[in-house]
Amino acid sequence: MAAKQKPEDTESPSAPRLPEGSDPAIPLGEIDQGPSAVDRFMEAHQTKLLIGLALLVIGAGVMIVVSGLDEIKETEAGEALVAAKNPTDFRNLIEEFQGTAAEGTANLQLARALWDEDDREGAKTLLEQFIAKTPAHPAQPAAKMTLASFYREEGDTDRADKLLLSLAQNPEAKYLAPLALLRVSASQEQSGDIEGARDSLEQASDPSLSGSFLSQRMVESRLETVGIVPPVTIPRPKPPPPKINVPLLAPDAPDSLNTPSGAAPEPAPEPAPEPAPEPTPEPAPEPTPEPAP
Structure with missing residues (x-):
């Protein structure tokens, strides 16, 4: 019998061989040439x-x-x-x-x-209504400062100090904080709270507070003198009473009474000098008798 011929290997020698039992590769489908998802979304929601x-x-x-x-x-x-x-x-x-x-x-x-x-x-x-109605207004710090001065002028220092302390704690009012704390310390020192006054002044001297140069100098000056009792001031003596001008009296009154106050009396005339005594003439010497011859 003639030998069986092997089937010719038509596969390309470079093509990979598929494992046994696997399905042949399925060719890729064609690329979809329709509109994209973005285009479809734009078309659907264009209006x-x-x-x-x-x-x-x-x-x-x-x-x-x-x-x-x-x-x-x-x-x-x-x-x-x-x-x-x-x-x-x-x-x-x-x-x-x-x-x-x-x-x-x-x-x-x-x-x-x-x-x-x-x-x-x-x-x-x-001012109270303005502060309550417009808390975010730029003029709030100045309004609180003015209202506190009104309270202080009427003697209501408690309300004034409370308003000033709230102003000093406001970060948007740093430029007024040193002055507010300075006034609070004055009230505390007047009431006898020396430590509280010193604490307020130390807070006012904080460099983070953007106060003016004048207010910072005032705070430094007050820190040096807080709690120091000033010396007792001796009152000035009263000036002497003013001189009273006495009106002129009757013409026959003594000259000392007719002289107005303040005018110097006329000086009395000086006595005339007494004439010097004439010199006494010396007696002439008696002649000496001649001797008899």
Whole structure:
């Protein structure tokens, strides 16, 4: 019998052989040429996206317009504050330009004007309402400082010191903290709390507090003298009573009484010098008798 011929190996010698029992490789499918997921999302929500974009543009425009209007309002409020001269002008500014920086300054100026007019309750009420209603206003530290000075002037040192301590603890009012603590220390020293006064002054001398150079110098000077009792001051002696001018008396009164007070009396005439006595002539010597011859 003729030998069986081996089937020809048609596979490429470089192609890897598949393990026995495995399925032949499945060819890759064709790449999908349709629209991507982003394109399909954009196509499905195109209208919503356009509306959202339009709203963003409108919102940005509104913010720009509002910002411009706020700047115009602040400018007009500043001009009105400069032109204000009396309490009526300050009241009109407060009502018309609420929320502006000039409103806080107008409240302070109006409170001082009411205080000068002896309307002390009105001045305190105005500042108390302003502090309670606008806690974030830039004029808050100055308003608290002014209100504390009103309390102190009326003798209510407890409320004044409480307000000053809260002001000193406010990080946005560091520039006023040394002055506030300086006033608190004065009250503590007056009440006999020397240690408390010294502690307040040491807090006021903290370099982190951005106080003025003058306030820092005042704090350093007070630290050197806190608790020191000044010497007793001796009062000045009273000046002598003024001289009283005596009016002239009758013509026949003595000259010493007719002389006005303050005028020196005329000096008495000096007595005339007595004439010197004439010299006594010496007697002539008697002639000597001649002897008789």
